[in-house]
Amino acid sequence: MTYRRLDIQLPSPAPGVQLTLLAHQFGKRGNGRSVYLHAGLHADEHPGLLVLQHLLAMLVQLDAAGLIDGLVTVVPYANPIGMSQRLFGAVVGRFDFENGENFNRNFPRLDQQVAAHVADVSDRTNTPEIYRTLFADMLGKATATTPSQALKLELARLAIEHDIVLDLHCDTDCIAHVYASELQASRATLLAEIMGAPVLLLEPHDAGGGAFDQVHSSAWGTVQAAGLLSEHQSGFSATIELRGQADVNDEPAAADASNLLRFLGSERVLSAQALCAPAPVTQTASVFPLDGASHVPCPCAGVIVYRKAPGDRVSVGEVIAEVVRLDGREFNQRVPILSTVDGLMIVRQLKKLVRPGERAALLAGKRPVRDRHAGSLLLDF
Ligand SMILES: [Zn+2]
DSSP states (O other): OEEEEEEEEEEEESTTEEEEEEEEEEEOOOTEEEEEEOOOSTTTOOHHHHHHHHHHHHHHHHHHTTBEEESEESSSOOOOOHOOOOOOOOOOOHHHHHHHHOOOSSSOHHHHHHHHHHHOOOOOOOHHHHHHHHHHHHHHOOOOOSSHHHHHHHHHHHHHSSSEEEEEESSSSEEEEEEEEEHHHHHHHHHHTTTSSEEEEEEOOOOOOHHHHHHHHHHHHHHTTTTTTOOSOEEEEEEEEEEEEOOOOOHHHHHHHHHHHHHHTTSBBBGGGGGGGGGOOOOOOEEGGGGGGEEEEEEEEEEESSSSSSTOOETTTTTEEEEEEEEEEETEEEEEEOOOOEEEEEOOOSSOOOOTSEEEEEEEESSSOOTTTOOOOOOOO
């Protein structure tokens, strides 16, 4: 057995309160690749928490049989700060009570430091190991003061030591979809298809926002874009939106955990004997550019009724939902919400009492949407 447990202490937010980040590790570095997984960075998103419990149980069995070739690190809950934020019963885990910051934004980015290093380097003997060590050294010098900053830095440091980083999220009510860098299109497509996700959103290397997976992709992408490593040699990170917030059940969670193992097998983290005959990939992922993703706002307050469901095709101008005004002059008065793209509905609201400006839906189309701008493609809400 190679299993070990890491307890990482975070700064105490108040006298008598101790915050601890927990990580489980299996295998060792050197034989195969290394992979890092966590869930619940948005602490109000719970499907991934259950998926990782199933995955951990499977990893224990593989470890006992000596079938883990590489290094696997699993952080079962990435945000103990957010998980403890309750307001009158509800977990409010997406934004930091301290300053309103989205917990999945403003992670440290390494692209500028890495670009400066790459411009300086005359020795072009490159291996992924050299860069992994470089990135870890860069983050090793970073400092943090507040508990939330320290949480982000510790997660970033743990993750950057791995070749592959997978961040498990969910959305309000949605079909599975994957976000990744366009520099990593082929591995991202394989991941989406193995996970049964019908949609892959590819973001430019400089999408901005500082999401957790961009710590990894900003560093590796800078090296890859400079032509120093191939796509396959480079590290790979992705955000997997598993399903809707209310979809926390054993059956899909166990299936997701098995699929994650299949992806780990494809990346040589597990030995070949660890995998049963690979199930055929039955899901083809439709690939969309992130600047073709459209966040459609609600026009007014009321109760939203959908005409389309996640996964449905939509066309520009088609009615996807209606907001039923509760305070109009007429009864059951409807205000239509129209599709802004030719493409697919990815996400809709779970709770149906809406206010003006609230996202009614996330739609994905192939063409860039007019109000999306390179460098700020990730919204903060
Ligand atoms: Zn999330």
